[in-house]
Amino acid sequence: MKKISVMTPCFNEEENVELLYIKVKEQFEKLENYTYEHIFIDNASEDGTVDILRDLASKDENVKVIVNSRNFGHIRSPQHGLLQGSGDATLFMVADLQDPPELIPEFIEKWEAGNELVIGVKNDSAESPLMFLIRKAYYRVITKLSETKLEKNFYGFGLYDKKIIDILKGIPDPYPYLRGLLMEVGFNVAKVHYKQPLRHRGITKNNFFSLYDMAMLGICSHSKVPLRLATIAGFIMSFISLLIAVGYFATKLMFWDEFPLGTAPILIGIFFFGSVQLFFIGLVGEYVGHLVTKTSKFPMVIEKERINF
Structure with a gap:
């Protein structure tokens, strides 16, 4: 049986992590010939997120938890978590349910068709129209500037074959721009188009400075x-x-x-x-x-x- 590692970074997501765990589990119960592990990497949450994750892990051995010593930011922590899976492929999925777990079977189907990288591309979003337009404009600009062919409206949600994970492990980059690295690696790429739903509960942890940091990281990493x-x-x-x-x-x-x-x-x-x-x-x-x-x-x-x- 093939094993899929699901990796979810989280910070102050006590309102969402248990529901995400349930929805992911439901999808894998429908899939035959697959086992899975769900890795949560917590970035030193200040609410009850870690307690909930400990409780889930005590009841289900498929749940694995990493707790960071402090908040290492929205770039480093997810990248570290991505490299900790032991599956034949690793699925990157955020904790706020804006990456729909219902798409897991489609990701696996496209991966089984011989695509080492299956990425989620959001054609539309239920978020603020202004915010969606700003993000869309940013992706268009960085795609034009980049020396690497980047995928518009792809921000990490995807299924990565073990080959790609092994390559990422060998890249000594302490502050990587994951979206750009994945496009530089190459291999066969398949796309899953979807409409991004609203955050299920709670408020986003992104702010102007984190979004600016991400934007400048993408530009500095892939364009002169x-x-x-x-x-x-x-x-x-x-x-x-x-x-x-x-x-x-x-x-x-x-x-x-x-x-x-x-x-x-x-x-x-x-x-x-x-x-x-x-x-x-x-x-x-x-x-x-x-x-x-x-x-x-x-x-x-x-x-x-x-x-x-």
């Missing part, structure tokens, strides 16, 4: 285009500034008394070029910070407790 645009923009603006300076100088020489230079153009130019410089310095700083993070030898996470392993 912003840096090259900075260089090209600097050259173009320098050339335009030279033309304006020559034009002002010539006009002043020809119409010395009639053409007062004034301070307004000078101030506008100073503020404009100052803001452009700050923007591009910040952009370079993002890449430098990205490199510092990537070269860190600190482990992805530090575990405090393991249950049922």
